[in-house]
Every structure is written in C-alpha cells, then in structure tokens.
Amino acid sequence: MGLPLMMERSSNNNNNVVELSRVAVSDTHGEDSPYFAGWKAYDENPYDESHNPSGVIQMGLAENQVSFDLLESYLEKKNPEGSMWGSKGAPGFRENALFQDYHGLKTFRQAMASFMEQIRGGKARFDPDRIVLTAGATAANELLTFILADPNDALLVPTPYYPGFDRDLRWRTGVRIVPIHCDSSNHFQITPEALESAYQTARDANIRVRGVLITNPSNPLGATVQKKVLENLLDFCVRKNIHLVADEIYSGSVFHASEFTSVAEIVEIIDDVTVKERVHIVYSLSKDLGLPGFRVGTIYSYNDNVVRTARRMSSFTLVSSQTQHMLAAMLSDEEFTEKYIRINRERLRRRYETIVEGLKKAGIECLKGNAGLFCWMNLGFLLDKKTKEGELELWDVILKELKLNISPGTSCHCSEFGWFRVCFANMSEKTLEIALTRIHEFMDRRKRF
C-alpha cells in the first residue's frame, strides 16, 4: 500500500532509500586512500615476468614469499594434516571438524607459544593459556581495541604507522587514533616529548586516552624499537595509567635476532602486577611465516580479564580448526621451526641489502632498517614542494611512469613528506632487479634535466 506500481527492483529506490548504519556509510574503512589506489592500478596491469614484463610491479604489499620452499618441502615430507588424523591416539577428523572451542586447540596454542619463544631466542616465556586466537592480526587489533577503549576514546599511535590501523582500530569500534609524531631527526624513534605532546593534544580536546599501540618492529620503518624506548613507553603508560599494546607481527623478520627486544622481555622481569596487566602483545603468522591466507592471529595478554574477555570475543573470529590442526603439527616440530626462522632471517637480510644498495647506486637513501619486509625510502629531495600534494604527485609519477606501486608516507600518516615504503619480499629476485633498473633509469633521466 502506498508504493507506486512501477517501482523498479533495484537500489535506485530514491524515494525510500533504506538506511544502513553510520558505520556502513562512513569511509573509515579507509579504502579510498592512495594506499589502495595503487593496488587498483596494479590489478589492472599486473607485472608478470613472461606475459607482462612492463606491467606494474607490486611493491606496496608487505608479503613474505622468500621462504615458501621451506614450508612446501616440510609439507611434502610430513603431511601434517592427513597423517595426524586418528594416528597415535590423536583426535580424528570428526573431532577436529566439530572443534569450535574458543580456547583453541591446546596443541596449537602450545606450538604458538613455543614458536614465539624461539623467535625471541628464549629471552621471554609465553604461557599457552594466555594465548587467544583470532582470524588474523587484523581481528586481534580490533578486538583489543573493543576491550581497552570506549567509543570516542583514543589510542596513541606513533607515526608513520600501518595504514590498516585506521580501519582496524577505529572503524567499528568508534575509537580514535591520536598520532605520536616521529621524524627523521632521530630516525623516527618515539621520544618522551612526542608522547607527552600527543597525550596533551588528546586531553586538550577532551578525549580520554586509553593506551599506546606500537608496532615493533615497525611498519613502515622496517626497524626495531630500541629497548630504552620500550622501557620509557612502559613508564609512560604506568604514569598515565593506560594500556600498552605491542603488535610484534614482524618479530620473526628481524635480520639479526639479537637486535630485537620484545616487550615481553621487559615485562618478564617486573613483579608488579599492576604494571604487567597493562601490557598486551599481538602476533600473527602472516608475515614471519608468509601465511596471511590462513588467518592466524593471536592476542597475548598479561591481564587475566583481558584474556578472558578476548577469548569470549574471539567467537566472532576463530581460527579454522583445520588450520589449527595443521599448524600445530608444523610449529611443534622444533627442528623445522629453528631452521625456518634462521634461514628466513638470512634471506630477508640479503633482500634488504640488495634493495638498499641498489637504491644507493641510484642516489637514493633509506632509513637504516633491520627488520621487516620493506624499506623506508627517502625521496624528499625529489619533491618540488615538500607537501602532501607534492608527495602524491611524485607517487603518481612513480606509479604511472616507472610502473611501481609503492606506498606514500602520507598514507602512513608520516608528518614529513617525501618518504615511501617499498616492499621487497613479495617477488622474485629477478623482479626486484627489474624494479631497481627502472628506478636507476628514472633517476638517470632526472639528472639529465
């Protein structure tokens, strides 16, 4: 009744367009940012060694493809899925298919704890019962935000930061990010002044700060956070009575293990529970093991309430029991994991050196990095105007002329213009060489003008 007879069955129902939620219509999902525009260009014209050698090379994707052969050969030898089902009294397929307990498979949690310990060279211990599983670090970061902050509260996040945080920490939670500005004058390390300043900015705007969230090693800097800085951070959080979240997703991608200090190491030697209870670690197998498709994220918290609540919330985002089962077998094979971690580090280091030296030969400097799947390249000297627009213009030139998709610093909220994140682990060595050649040629052309 009351509807015109000739209404079309389409969403062009302009008289009565049905409302979606505010969250649905906001753009906090972040997909309109240049970070994603480059992806579209890549999708339309993707580089391929044989079929499309002049296509766009994807250097905006922090994926680790350098160590797949190690995983494949392990699987070929051991088949951790089929061979484990029903053998030696292990639970069979049926039990696995039915297993939806949000505690997660105990064997898997134990394997994760042990893997995380190995990465840290035994300098910290992880209790499997404090491990909460989520479908990727994306879910882990969002979930923690739901637990630690109310809508309109803020988390302080050092810039430059992973562009996905804008969505993961803010979109459905309604929580804000207040940046802790870092710059090249001290290699983008977090200073006590920057911390205080960010905190004050929030307070001045009447925003309640609930915590600090860092990525260590940093994305996009590709560098570990110094131990002293971590200690300062923890002090700061204690003084302000807020939480500290350390996303250590790249911890296994540090080129020299000794250069990484996990926040876990610092917490371990502290007895005061009120200090420990504010520390939470996020981890995932997406970067170190190169398995983003399997959606394996974890939250590790020293706070019992957070563990319990996170576990309950993980119901919305559990890890497939099939995947838990396979990885439990793989990651509890300590001989395999030790070898994997060691070789992976080595290969990443060599890749890093290749790209940094290649860029140097082209007259381009990078921030001194020691971890991760990317380098932080400084093209500030190429900018006509050291502004956001200037940077994006240059980025567009690199995308259209050099056919390289790299990530502009502004998409990472960097307050200095001209920095770019360049990924190097998601391609073959040959492709990396071609990318470097294109950069050399570009720089040569510029010199001539």
Add this chain to the structure above:
Amino acid sequence: MGSLKKNGGAILSRIATNDHHGENSEYFDGWKSYDKDPFHHSRNPCGIIQMGLAENQLCLELIEGWIKDNPKASICTPEGVGQFGDIAIFQDYHGLKEFRQAIAHFMGKARGGRVTFDPERIVMSGGATGANETIMFCLADPGDVFLVPSPYYAAFDRDLRWRTGVEIIPVHCYSSNSFKLTVEAVEWAYKKAQESNKKVKGLILTNPSNPLGTMLDKDTLKNLVRFVTRKNIHLVVDEIYAGTVFAGENFVSVAEVVNNVDSYEVNVDLIHIVYSLSKDMGLPGFRVGIIYSYNDLVVSCARKMSSFGLVSSQTQLMLASMLSDDRFVEIFLTENSRRLKIRHEDYTSGLKKAGITCLTSNAGLFVWMDLRHLLRDRNSFESEIELWHIIIDKVKLNVSPGSSFHCTEPGWFRACFANMDDDTLHAALRRIQAFVSKNHKIVENSSDSDQIVQSNNVKKQKWKQSNLRLSFRRLYEDGLSSPGIMSPRSPLLRT
C-alpha cells in the same frame, strides 16, 4: 582521570565489563555439570548425556571419506601441496572464486534447486556468529532495535548486541498456535517499539527455527517480506538449518519468496540471508559463515568487514573442491535429510512412550519438548528451573530450558538429538522413561524435590563463589576420542 585509577590498574571498556557476553547466565549450570561428569559408553555410563548442543554428527563419515578420496583438495598432501604457495598468501576478502561459486551452488542445492545464488553476493564471515554480528554492524547503529521472534537462539543476545550496541526486542510466539510467527505479532511489536520512541531497523529470524525446529510457511514469509517493505526496515533470515530439513519436507527460503513476490511488493535492498556450514554439514570448527545480501551496498560493506573474520584459505580450497562435486553434494544432502528424519522419529516416538509430546517439527537438530505437565507450578519459571536441575541431576541429561531461549511460557525444553550415536540416544530415552514412570508428577515427591531444590541452590552458591576454572577441553585434549560422543566444548557456542 580519577576514575582511571581504579585499583591501580588501567580499566577496561564498557563492552569488556558488561555482561552482554552472556556467560554469567545460570544456564551454564547444565554445562558445568556435564563437564564434571560427561557420559561415556564404557568409561562413564552413568554420566550426563549432552543434549544441549545443536551439532550434526550424523554424516561426518561421508565427508571424511570424500577427503580421503580427494587428496588434491588438501594443501598438505603430495597431490595438493603444489597449490600451497598460492593458497597461503591468498587473503583477498572476496574469497577464492571457486569457493564462492561452490558455496552458491551448494546453497541452491540445499534448497532443492528452487533458487540460485549469485557467487558475487557471497561474503565470508567468522561463522554465522560473525555473520550475524557483521550484518548488525552494517544495518544498525548503537541503540537501534531489531525485532526477534521468541523463543530464539540464546547467543543472539551476545551476537547481535554485545559489540554493536544494538537492542533486540522479542516478538513473542505462543504455544496456543504452535509458536507460529504471525505478521500481526510482528506488527504489534513494531508498533510498541515505535511508541517507546525506539528506532526499529529490522527483523531477524532463524528459519528453520532454533529452538523450535519448525519452518515458516510460504504465505507467512511472503507477508513478512511485504511487511518489511512497507515499513522500509530490513529482514535478516538466518538459514543456518536450511539443509537439516527432514526427508520429504520442503523448505521455503526467503530467496524463493524474493523471486515469487511481485516486484513492487518487495524492496530487495532490505533482504539479507545468513548461512553457515556448521549445522548442515557438521563443520563448526571450520568457521564458514556466509552473508548473502540483495543490497549492493551491504555486500560491499560486509565484504570490507569480512577482513575481521575471513575463512582460512586452506579451508576455502577444500570446500570449494568438495562442494562443487555434484555427486557428493547430492548424496550428502539426501543422506543427511534421511538420517535426521529417522533420528527425529526415533527420539520422538521414544518420548511418546514416556508420555512426552514435542512440538511438531520437520527440521533442525533438536526437538521442542513439552514438559509442562511435569512442572510443580505450570505458571512459574522457578518451577521450570527446578525441573531442569532435576533433569540434570536425576535423569542425567543436559537439555536446555525454554527460558534460556526467552520463551514466555514455562515448561518447554529443547533437546538435541543429532550430536550422539544411536546407543546414546537410546540410553537417554531409557533414562527419561524410567524417570517418568517413577516420578509421575514432581509434586507427589515434594519432599524429595525440596531437597533437590535446596541442594541445587547450595551447588549454585558454590559455583558462584569458587570461580571455577572450567576444563571444557579436558576430554578432548586428553586424547580420549569416542566415536559418537560429544567432547566438552566451551559454553557459549552455537547451541
């Protein structure tokens, strides 16, 4: 700042500290009892039989057989490991194309081929749990209302409300007309909500119903679609039990109605379906939740949100292969319906012998038992809880009391029958029959029941005080595998 310094520790959010997770409910008493004393044929034949868990274990061996015969569907076998690299890095939130196609195909087949689904509208989520929460995030703001027919799945309180801030208002259904949902009841609930100045964004219902096991008839479904279109509110239909319809019965999906109602009567932008493989296929561990929407914006938004709960690419690959095997799918769906029908008849005829009737149902993994005649006081929920504790402690069955599903009439209980083997089912029936013949009416043994009530109260106190660490995983992790028996699970799953 003063409020932050609570007990010296940084406090948590409101969401973290409210109890919308639902686990403080007394309904977990049954789980706790089961966990302490779980039934096992040989090891613990007097233990509590779990009938509170809506799982489908009847056809798992068919799936296991298929997997063994199709090593290429696994990335771990020699035949399949060649796909490992591509699958391991695949995190595109569109999902594997073959997976979406296979799911769309399977959904159509589960509905007897009467509808087809467009793979481009298939969006993944972390189980139906994730799907229901995500659709709320897409459709409603905090404080908005969704109407839900009662009795309804207990975990909706958590899934629809906890992190979304959405409010749910029940549309009550009554035994006087077999708990059928009527458009009039929905209209009435809608009007009442509006009068209290609440913003109703939609209606969400499970069809086939949990806990009733009944299906909506075509006309009612059509009228519901017309109603939401008139009011310009959303309709979410959770069809998670679509493939559990007993052999010989026909399920009408809202997808069918959308095709069969005049286009001016339905605004398809309002229609959304939630699906999952947890019940039809018995694969809750694999976390395969699906949102299917006729609204392009909702598909787009839900897809972006699916980043928070994608299906493991390893699982996508396996299911893409399995569900595009037409022969297997047909055999599976037919066998599943057949075995469920038999199991249902087995159970209900056994109950009949004990003088217990159930709501007539033709789908689902459970029955809705009428135990009103066993209540001390037919009008009291206290009586229902008393009876429930007696069933747990004396009959040694964990069934679910109707009040946990927000039923407005005391005395109804949901009992699951597909999560066990035949022997266990018969053991359960024997216990029920024995109990009923000994205790014709509870009131006749009032002194016994008073003691039981008292001791139950004492037990409740103890549990509340001792902050028990529940070891639901115990049996499973100790490696005790028992073919037809449920191993303990965490309390707040898809029950």
